[in-house]
Amino acid sequence: MEKNKTTQLSSIKESLIELLNNRDLQPSQKLPSERALSLLFSTTRITLKEALLALEIEGIIYREDRRGWFVCPVRLIYNPLSRCHFNQLVSDQQRSGKTQLLAVRTQPADAQQSKLLELDKNTQLHCIERLRYVDNRPVLYVQNCLISALFPAILAQDLSQSLTLLYQQEYGYQTSRSRFDVTLCGASKEVASALHLAPGQQVLKIGRVNYQQQGIIIDCEFEYWRPDAVLIAIDSHAG
Amino acid sequence: MEKNKTTQLSSIKESLIELLNNRDLQPSQKLPSERALSLLFSTTRITLKEALLALEIEGIIYREDRRGWFVCPVRLIYNPLSRCHFNQLVSDQQRSGKTQLLAVRTQPADAQQSKLLELDKNTQLHCIERLRYVDNRPVLYVQNCLISALFPAILAQDLSQSLTLLYQQEYGYQTSRSRFDVTLCGASKEVASALHLAPGQQVLKIGRVNYQQQGIIIDCEFEYWRPDAVLIAIDSHAG
DNA sequence: AAGTGGTCTAGACCACCCC
């Protein structure tokens, strides 16, 4: 048999893991440069990079575009069915959260948005783009798309707060049902740059639509997560 | 400004997409070989491969280990909260399903299993490994772990059938609640080889635990999906 | 046996981040 030939790739992976353990690297700590590591393991940068990419897939390390490789912190546990606000979710897990407003635009729905909202294209939407941090690391790019007609004067509000709260307090909307889907895709330029990813790197995309008490759709949302930063966990009981 | 410098990589990606459109390639059809494509685009295999990997991330093409690159068929839409049997799920979407029994073992729970089952390690489990096909393509490797004591003589049954059905009909168990989590990880040797993936390639992992009417845990399950083959979609209403 | 993708070498230039 002897099918388990140890490739150089897998032995470099093991050496890297050993290195991480021995140095007792802290979460978010930077690894040595690719050039230094390829010298250390007597290999080329391309081969070394393949080993790093493999550890990235396994969720052990992550990359910041042109900044280097870092040790993955513990993932944020996230239940997309829960109505919990981001900030609370984060602090419940003994982490610090922060939200930054990136842009607000009012424009007609594009194909993706109108499909999710079950509306004509060209329906006017408020699109709110925000960046969410966990422990000062950008991990989530969110685009909220509200049907303009249902949210008069919402743009005058503080949009770095929880939108769910605004829905309730200012408009009396309460989400009674939501539908969402989870896919993997390449990051667009905007998303990549906000999350410090290389353009085209993989992100976890969650598209969601919310129904109000009467079953009326009020908005939809597109979340783009750093895949290394989150763990989706769902319980059919807990709302 | 002029930040949008067109890299060779992105222009190769575009040419590839054009090629796919022009040839009107059918789902699951094979692309030309990497060598042929790198000649066609006057580049090296490494650069060309990076372009293919980028299209893989975007879910346009998929890879079979040492067999080549293929066009992605439409994804199977999957709701992990639904109690629907795999075969029905697949045929509801006008696809053909097939299940192959790979192995059955009875052994003490390992760390991962005992954690999910909230049991001592060393509790005896029946581990059933199966491979599921959609349109004759292997897309899902499943390991079901049943607490042996709760399922006497189950190994005498036909295990390529729906286990959920066996639970109900033979033992009177009905799942009343389930918890699951979704992560990305590298494929183990067994999973990779069953799904025709290169070892270490990314898979979508879903770990699930099922509670019976009285809230008793009866089994858990680990699903390893080809990430290109599935789209997770959840509705907070529909069970 | 021929051809494939997987792995690997030994370099190079560039845009960008950080100091």
Add this chain to the structure above:
DNA sequence: GGGTGGTCTAGACCACTTC
């Protein structure tokens, strides 16, 4: 300005799949 990761070249050998 020095160093980083991102991109790219022009080859090579091997294990495996397919015929």
